[in-house]
Amino acid sequence: MPTEVVEKQKQADEVSGLDALELGPKKEKGALGRRVWSSFWPKALAIAIVVGAWQIVYLSEWRPAYVFPPPADVFAELGALITEPKFWDGVQLTMTRALTGFALAVAIGTLIGAAVSQFRPLRAAIGSLITGLQTMPSIMWFPLAILLFQLGEKAILFVVVIGAAPSVANGLISGIDYVPRTWLRVGQVMGMRGIAKYRHLILPASLPSFVSGLKQGWAFSWRSLMAGELLVIVPGTVSIGVRMQTARDLSDAVAVLAYIIVVLVIGILVDQFFNAADGALRKRWGLTGN
């Protein structure tokens, strides 16, 4: 019947018309150059403010120049450092330690987090202990680590792992705890059980919280590692921490400040990486504000 066909078409048009209205026009992203500039200038300004303040303090002669050198000297030292292959060996050693420790912490933290969120008695027993461990300053572990493993790589690794693993575990636990109830009900009605439930629902749903846990875990492991490299000097190795300690022993303030900047820059770069991962995830999920 023609009237029925007309009626059907009208209904289809109503639906697609409404969809078009509700979706609205596409947002303009703006040119690439403009976006890069708008994210660049606040950082550049921040650096300028810090360096400017530093220069003013230097000029005020608050401390003698050999204790508190001007920015120009430190940046010249930095420039010399980064052309030195031995410096990069040190960076490599430090980063290898950091990544090994972090990877181990992620593996252990994930296992513990999964176990704690799965078994109720385990949660009661060690759930609060994990949070307690998180508040423990990592430097407190060094005396024990040195007794257990002597002055060696293992002592450093031990402290890095124990510093980072609780954050990773906590991130996973809270991610699993806060999976929305309706999602669980949908999964249950779909017939998700056991491993399928974890694979298709619990793990992806807890990912944002897990990524925050990783980010926090990294911050803890990086701090623990720096403390470790200053305290535990493994004979024959020249890590960033060892170089820093040597500079202090020689009262070389220019080098001390240069290494502070190196550690800061590495920290910021890695943080940027985690932020990018977090940002990409939020965008996928639609958690970013308009």
Added chain:
Amino acid sequence: MSTVVRIDDVTKQYGSGSNALLALDHVSLDVAQGEFVCLLGASGCGKSTLLSLVAGLDQITTGTLDIGGRHVALMFQEAALFPWLSVAGNVELPLKLQGVGRADRRKRARELLEIVRLDGFDDKRPHELSGGMRQRVALARALAQNADVLLMDEPFGALDAMTRDILHDELERIWREQELTVLFVTHNVREAVRLGDRVILLSSRPGRVIEDFKIGHPRPRRIDSPEVSGQAAEITDRLRAEVARHAN
């Protein structure tokens, strides 16, 4: 017509002792194959509880509930789509869990999205869609579960009037084309009369069946037609009387 859902003298009580809350009190209800049944009631009438029981998400206290081993799918006020999956990925998930192969999954998801008029939105993320579109994806996902009974818990409650109106038309069309059996919970009387073959009015605290209205108006109906409005007014009066009963 064969009975798909048989609810016989079902009571549901939460907690025990002095804290016990009687949610459903000796409720009996049969839903036939292909029927569209609306459960209507004020707050605290246990209509969502009844859906949870039929869905098997909760245990009944006494009585019998028989769905003959049939599959059910459930929809809520929120679409509850998974944000880590694309629109097509969400629709494909139940098929994946059933062990359907990748190519067949793709094809079937595409068909289902076409049914809810969302073809071309496969690769979008749920957050890129409007509320009404998300509910249609949820409907496609429910259809993917090959369910014999579709349970809907105020699925259009969060939508604006125009969107809801259009989705009523859509749901009615899909219900007829796909020969679904629907159990639809709402507190909106006109919505119930607009959609249902029957409207079951439930009392509140505890939930009991007060009356079973047969809605015989020819389809397709309009929510603002005189027949729908007239019948809705009659049911609303009964509902108001029931609410007033709780004054003291």
